[in-house]
Amino acid sequence: MNLRRDVFQAIADPTRRAILVLLATQTLTAGAIAANFGTARPTVSKHLQILTECELLAKEQMGREIHYRLNPKKMREIADFIEPFRKMWDERFNKLEDIMKASRKAEDDLGPY
Amino acid sequence: MEKKTKIDAEDGKQDLLITREFDLPLELLFRAHAEAEILQQWMGTKVLKLENKKHGGYEFETSDPAGNVVFRANGTIHDFAPNERITRTFEMENTGFPVQLEFLEFSSLSDEKSKLTMHIVYRSAEDRDNMLKLPFKQGINMAHDRLQKIAGELR
Numbered sequence: 001m002n003l004r005r006d007v008f009q010a011i012a013d014p015t016r017r018a019i020l021v022l023l024a025t026q027t028l029t030a031g032a033i034a035a036n037f038g039t040a041r042p043t044v045s046k047h048l049q050i051l052t053e054c055e056l057l058a059k060e061q062m063g064r065e066i067h068y069r070l071n072p073k074k075m076r077e078i079a080d081f082i083e084p085f086r087k088m089w090d091e092r093f094n095k096l097e098d099i100m101k102a103s104r105k106a107e108d109d110l111g112p113y
Numbered sequence: 114m115e116k117k118t119k120i121d122a123e124d125g126k127q128d129l130l131i132t133r134e135f136d137l138p139l140e141l142l143f144r145a146h147a148e149a150e151i152l153q154q155w156m157g158t159k160v161l162k163l164e165n166k167k168h169g170g171y172e173f174e175t176s177d178p179a180g181n182v183v184f185r186a187n188g189t190i191h192d193f194a195p196n197e198r199i200t201r202t203f204e205m206e207n208t209g210f211p212v213q214l215e216f217l218e219f220s221s222l223s224d225e226k227s228k229l230t231m232h233i234v235y236r237s238a239e240d241r242d243n244m245l246k247l248p249f250k251q252g253i254n255m256a257h258d259r260l261q262k263i264a265g266e267l268r
Contacts, residue, residue: 012125012238082122085245090118093133093229095155100141103151 007078010054015039016047020056020070027060027067122245127238129245131231139221142229143196146217158184165193171201188212196221203233210244211236 011017015037022028022036034044048068051057055074060067122129135142145151149160153173161172167190175184185206192200196219204212216232235241 017124081242082120082245086116086118086120089120089131089133090116092155092157093118093135095157096142096145096151097135097137099151099154100137100145104141 007054007056007074010051010056011078013047015044016051019044019047019051020075023057023068023070027062027069029065029067033068122241125238127236127241128232128234129241131233132228134222134226134228136225137227138225139196139219139227142227143219146199146219147193147195158186164190165199166190167192169193188215211240213240213244 011020018037019033022033030045030048031041033048034041037044048057052059052068055071057068058071060069118131118133120129120131145155147165149163152163153160156173158173158175161174163169163171169190171188171190173184173186174182177183187204187206188202190199190201192198198219199215199217201215201217202212203215204210213236214234216230216234218230218232220228220230222228233241235244
């Protein structure tokens with residue numbers, strides 16, 4: 001067992017992604033979640049365990065039932081992790097655009113060849 | 114600022130797609146990738162070598178203000194078709210990251226607009242994610258400072 005799970009490992013699996021989609025709008029018990037999948041109940045339990053370990057899901061006691069709910073804060077981490085990389089390229093490309101516009105303007109100022 | 118640069122990184126895959134539309138004619142967008150003097154201004158790294166041809170190579174190097182080399186990268190150019198595409202490898206030196214394969218495609222959207230698509234293939238999905246998790250923030254701030262300086266000088 002790999003104990004050092006991270007959110008990216010968690011979302012690498014299609015069933016786990018489907019579980020996250022299912023829980024986007026509602027909280028459900030493990031049984032209700034399993035009913036949505038053709039896989040065996042223990043398999044779904046395993047997925048729920050992984051998602052809970054990496055804090056994408058939280059368990060909530062509701063009366064005698066345990067419901068799973070999405071942890072939006074952790075979900076944000078997934079959306080955020082690519083953002084610094086995107087920003088880096090965005091800055092570079094903005095600069096490229098500025099430089100080329102400036103160089104063209106300089107050429108235009110010299111008049112036609 | 115508006116998010117002009119888009120990145121598609123599908124979960125569990127070992128590649129990613131960077132797309133950007135430029136307010137520039139195709140020729141100028143391509144020149145910015147083909148001429149070392151221009152490339153080094155917007156990439157924020159010194160270009161030691163840039164051989165724009167099949168089997169050509171390139172080398173980038175960045176030093177801190179004290180002159181210490183803080184970043185070195187190199188690659189081989191596999192395909193170089195002006196105003197169309199550049200296919201190349203990219204490897205950061207002394208980082209433990211394996212070489213990656215980059216497909217750059219340039220297209221014209223109109224007389225004044227063009228588009229760049231960068232398809233980057235990593236050795237594994239894990240390598241891709243580790244690369245994305247590198248602390249880029251510092252580099253971005255440095256790049257932003259340089260942007261203001263260069264743009265100011267050109268005016």
